[in-house]
Amino acid sequence: MIMAQVSTSTSTTEQSSFNPRVHVGLLEERVTNVSSTDFPGHYPDEDYSWNLKEFKKKLQVKIQKLSTRSIEFDLVGIDASIANALRRILIAEVPxxxxxxxxxxxxxxxxxxxxxxxxxxxxxxxxxxxxxxxxxxxxxxxxxxxxxxxxxxxxxxxxxxxxxxxxxxxxxxxxxxxxxxxxxxxxxxxxxxxxxxxxxxxxxxxxxxxxxxxxxxxxxxxxxxxxxxxxxxxxxPVATASYRLLPHIILDEANPVPPHLATRFRDCFSPGVIKVDLRTKKVSVDKRGVRGETMSREVLRHPDLAEYVKLARVRDHFIFNIESEGPYEPQRLPLEAIRVMREKLSALKSATEMLRAQGNSDGDVQMTDT
Structure with missing residues (x-):
């Protein structure tokens, strides 16, 4: 596990427009762009083959809060299947x-x-x-x-x-x-x-x-x-082990919130998420406070406010919350989950190699690297 004290990539969370490859959209009654797009052949003429160097560049792990019983950390640059595997292992397979x-x-x-x-x-x-x-x-x-x-x-x-x-x-x-x-x-x-x-x-x-x-x-x-x-x-070993995608609030720069609606607009979000300049009444998003947004979508219930904003979540930015109830220190639990995952991958690799060897010896199964 790469423990790096790094900030969230600006290319991911500070975009001024909605990007379906990066964001999951939140509308008043439904969620859009849920399916992952990072597999080969989804976009023509683009290479999605596995590259360890590129993966290391994107992978970010940062501890946000740590106490004697709980930990909150960001895990950025992985697929939802990996994040969910860690969550399930934490609950069910760490001894x-x-x-x-x-x-x-x-x-x-x-x-x-x-x-x-x-x-x-x-x-x-x-x-x-x-x-x-x-x-x-x-x-x-x-x-x-x-x-x-x-x-x-x-x-x-x-x-x-x-x-x-x-x-x-x-x-x-x-x-x-x-x-x-x-x-x-x-x-x-x-x-x-x-x-x-x-x-x-x-x-x-x-x-x-x-x-x-x-x-x-x-x-x-x-x-x-x-x-x-x-x-x-x-x-x-855990009381809770959960994650959520980082909230992302996109303000329309070409169509800013009018001053007379600024206070109502701010009150539609969790406290500390939206800032209003006292002098100019200009609305902006607090990049640190946005982590606390519950994504209630209250702003989308008001037609006169909904036109000024788009709500989304960052597809590959996971905010993990883990509460330890047993002998493990909270910061040790993610490492234990990764250890179990490595053991499972090692077992899968061994089984695949045995199957490959058996196929080659029998001449009935042809397996090639892809």
């Missing part, structure tokens, strides 16, 4: 660790075993998947290389020194709530050394799992394993 097996020794809470076990499986854990192997099936032997063990033992009792007039369960009782932080990691084999820097635990200890009252208690043992989101949503 994480989650609770898979629950052994219930005692559960006298109001929540039945099956429902409570399901809730336990959805608890995000901070375990780095790179430190564990995949446990292929339930019949495989659980070892310190493929399984993380937790135990949960909580009993609710009355607080004998609680104030007489108190009505707060947290004051009246001890352990009135079972929290994710109550899960206790039980080290197996060499795990105490492997996870010494970061002991396995829930990423959000304050998560409430169930409420207890005096006389109720829970005692369980849980085994967490490595998996991917396409097997079960609990293994998905």
């Amino acid at each position: 994480t660790i989650a609770i898979e097996y629950v052994y219930v020794w005692n559960n006298t809470s109001v929540m039945v075993d099956e429902v409570f076990s399901h809730r336990l499986g959805l608890i995000p854990l901070n375990v780095d998947p790179a430190l564990l192997e995949v446990k292929e099936s339930s019949s495989d032997q659980a070892t310190d290389r493929n399984t993380i063990v937790f135990k949960l033992h909580v009993e609710c009792t009355r607080n004998t020194v609680a104030p007489r007039n108190s009505t707060d369960p947290a004051v009246l009782y001890n352990n009135s709530e079972v929290l994710a932080g109550n899960l206790e990691w039980v080290s197996q084999g060499e795990q105490s050394e492997v996870f010494a820097a970061r002991p396995p635990a829930p990423t959000i200890p304050e998560t409430v799992l169930v409420k207890l009252r005096p006389g109720q208690g829970i005692e369980m043992e849980m085994h967490a394993v490595k998996g991917v989101g396409k097997d079960h949503a609990k293994f998905s």
